[in-house]
Amino acid sequence: xxxxxxxxxxxxxxxxxxxxxxxxxxxxxxxxxxxxxxxxxxxxxxxxxxxxxxxxxxxxxxxxxxxxxxxxxxxxxxxxxxxxxxxxxxxxxxxxxxxxxxxxxxxxxxxxxx
Amino acid sequence: xxxxxxxxxxxxxxxxxxxxxxxxxxxxxxxxxxxxxxxxxxxxxxxxxxxxxxxxxxxxxxxxxxxxxxxxxxxxxxxxxxxxxxxxxxxxxxxxxxxxxxxxxxxxxxxxxxxx
Numbered sequence: 475x476x477x478x479x480x481x482x483x484x485x486x487x488x489x490x491x492x493x494x495x496x497x498x499x500x501x502x503x504x505x506x507x508x509x510x511x512x513x514x515x516x517x518x519x520x521x522x523x524x525x526x527x528x529x530x531x532x533x534x535x536x537x538x539x540x541x542x543x544x545x546x547x548x549x550x551x552x553x554x555x556x557x558x559x560x561x562x563x564x565x566x567x568x569x570x571x572x573x574x575x576x577x578x579x580x581x582x583x584x585x586x587x588x
Numbered sequence: 589x590x591x592x593x594x595x596x597x598x599x600x601x602x603x604x605x606x607x608x609x610x611x612x613x614x615x616x617x618x619x620x621x622x623x624x625x626x627x628x629x630x631x632x633x634x635x636x637x638x639x640x641x642x643x644x645x646x647x648x649x650x651x652x653x654x655x656x657x658x659x660x661x662x663x664x665x666x667x668x669x670x671x672x673x674x675x676x677x678x679x680x681x682x683x684x685x686x687x688x689x690x691x692x693x694x695x696x697x698x699x700x701x702x703x704x
Contacts, residue, residue, distance in 0.1 A: 506691075517698050
C-alpha cells in the first residue's frame with residue numbers, strides 16, 4: 475500500500491520568502507508523484523508531476539520539486555512567495571498498475587504574509 | 589480545451605430529494621472520476637469510469653449512483669442523502685486509467701452540496 479505524508483498542515487511565509495512544502499511517500503514500486511494546488515472554492519490544479527524522466531521537475535507559477543529516492547521525498551519549493559500563492563497544496567502518488575488511482579497527502583495550507 | 593466543467597456550482601437539497609450532478613470534458617479522455625472532499629481534507633475517491641464502464645467503486649453508499657452516458661459526460665445521481673454527505677464533489681478526467689508517463693488527472697471546479 476502506498477501513502478503520502480505532508481509535514482505541516484499549515485505553513486506561513488512572508489511575501490518574497492522561500493516556500494518549502496514537504497512531502498514524503500511510501501510505495502513498493504517507483505511511483506508517479508504530483509503536486510496539486512487548490513484555491514478557495516475551486517477544484518484542484520496540477521502544479522507539476524514526476525514521471526521518472528528527471529528528478530528536478532519545474533511546474534507552473536514558478537514552483538519546482540525534486541524527487542529524492544533515498545529520502546522518499548518530493549518537496550515543493552518556490553524561491554519567492556507571492557500573495558496569490560496562498561492556497562491549499564496537495565501531494566499525491568500514483569502507483570504504476572494501480573489503475574491511476576491517486577493517494578493524496580493530508581494537504582498543507584500556505585499562508586503568505588505581506 | 590483542457591477544461592472539466594461541473595454543474596451546478598452549488599446545490600442545496602433535502603434528505604428526501606433526488607438531484608443529479610453533471611460533469612463534462614471534451615479532451616477525449618476515456619477515464620473519469622468522482623471524488624468527495626470535506627472541508628480541510630484531501631479528496632476521497634468515490635468512483636472510476638474507464639471507457640464508459642464503472643471500474644472502481646470505493647464502497648460508496650447506494651444513495652450515490654453514478655452514470656456515464658458517453659465518453660464526455662459523467663453524472664452522479666443523488667437520492668435520500670444525509671446531512672453528513674454535505675461536501676464539495678469533484679469530477680476529474682484523465683486520458684485513461686493506465687499510469688504510463690504519469691497520467692495526470694484534470695479536475696473540475698466542483699459542486700458544493702449542502703444536505704438539509
